[in-house]
Amino acid sequence: MTAPARRRWRAAGLGAVAVCAGLGAYGAARESGGPVLEVGCGTGRVLVPTARAGLEVTGLDLSPNMLAKCRERLAVEPPEVRRRATLVQGDMRAFDLGRTFAMVTIPFRPFQHLVTVEDQMACLACVRAHLADGGRFIMDLFNPSLPRLVDEKYLKEGGGASMEMPDGRRVVRRERLARRDLFGQVNYCELIYYVTHPDGREERLVHAFPMRYLFRYEVEHLLARCGFNLEAVYADYDKSPYGSKDPGELICVARKAPSDRR
Numbered sequence: 098m099t100a101p102a103r104r105r106w107r108a109a110g111l112g113a114v115a116v117c118a119g120l121g122a123y124g125a126a127r128e129s130g131g132p133v134l135e136v137g138c139g140t141g142r143v144l145v146p147t148a149r150a151g152l153e154v155t156g157l158d159l160s161p162n163m164l165a166k167c168r169e170r171l172a173v174e175p176p177e178v179r180r181r182a183t184l185v186q187g188d189m190r191a192f193d194l195g196r197t198f199a200m201v202t203i204p205f206r207p208f209q210h211l212v213t214v215e216d217q218m219a220c221l222a223c224v225r226a227h228l229a230d231g232g233r234f235i236m237d238l239f240n241p242s243l244p245r246l247v248d249e250k251y252l253k254e255g256g257g258a259s260m261e262m263p264d265g266r267r268v269v270r271r272e273r274l275a276r277r278d279l280f281g282q283v284n285y286c287e288l289i290y291y292v293t294h295p296d297g298r299e300e301r302l303v304h305a306f307p308m309r310y311l312f313r314y315e316v317e318h319l320l321a322r323c324g325f326n327l328e329a330v331y332a333d334y335d336k337s338p339y340g341s342k343d344p345g346e347l348i349c350v351a352r353k354a355p356s357d358r359r
């Protein structure tokens with residue numbers, strides 16, 4: 098990753114924390130001091146700063162490898178930060194942690210790995226079941242840009258950020274959309290890693306995954322259908338209103354609707 102790309106990535110992570118913490122400042126999470134459930138916590142890019150900010154946080158992720166990286170990150174934190182963080186391996190479509198949280202977040206797109214409405218609704222049902230009464234839910238998606246969705250250039254390999262690994266491997270990362278399903282609203286993404294080993298050997302590794310995109314009103318209907326009251330839609334982590342940036346983000350903040358209103 099290039100230095101500017103790394104800065105943008107970190108800013109997005111810190112931005113997600115700022116959204117959570119900022120909203121929590123006058124919401125249930127900050128009043129109660131958490132606890133927060135982060136769904137799709139990955140390597141802890143957001144989870145670790147959340148624990149550092151003084152909130153009790155549980156991270157759920159499907160991938161044991163991502164959780165292992167997150168554990169490595171936590172291992173070098175002070176004991177009080179480590180004590181505030183709990184990691185659980187689980188599928189966001191079917192989990193039961195046996196407790197509730199003042200806030201549930203899904204920062205930086207994990208929800209978009211769910212490509213069917215059934216999976217989306219299963220995940221939102223789990224999120225709702227883990228929210229305390231009046232608890233808040235923050236979901237962070239990319240905002241689909243109509244021109245980009247049909248632009249042929251994204252079907253070709255682009256990017257080319259290069260990095261040196263501690264073991265001497267040189268890695269160039271490129272990306273492309275292998276396929277697009279415009280009717281199913283799914284981009285089949287590929288992250289392609291060109292690896293040069295210290296002995297000169299070369300490898301091409303491909304991380305392929307689908308990303309389902311959702312439009313603003315689709316998300317609003319989905320949240321209402323799954324028992325949430327929408328509070329705000331933002332275009333960025335600085336809470337700029339939806340539509341003020343092009344394409345911007347699609348960050349939805351919702352509260353658990355009381356059961357009798359569903």
Ligand SMILES: C[S@@+](CC[C@H](N)C(=O)[O-])C[C@H]1O[C@@H](n2cnc3c(N)ncnc32)[C@H](O)[C@@H]1O
Nearest residue numbers: 137138139142158159160163188189205207210
């Ligand atoms: C783009 S990463 C986001 C990580 C983190 N929130 C961040 O901002 O750095 C997406 C994460 O979602 C996880 N994920 C994908 N499908 C999942 C599922 N069904 N249940 C739980 N986690 C899942 C992946 O393992 C990955 O760690």
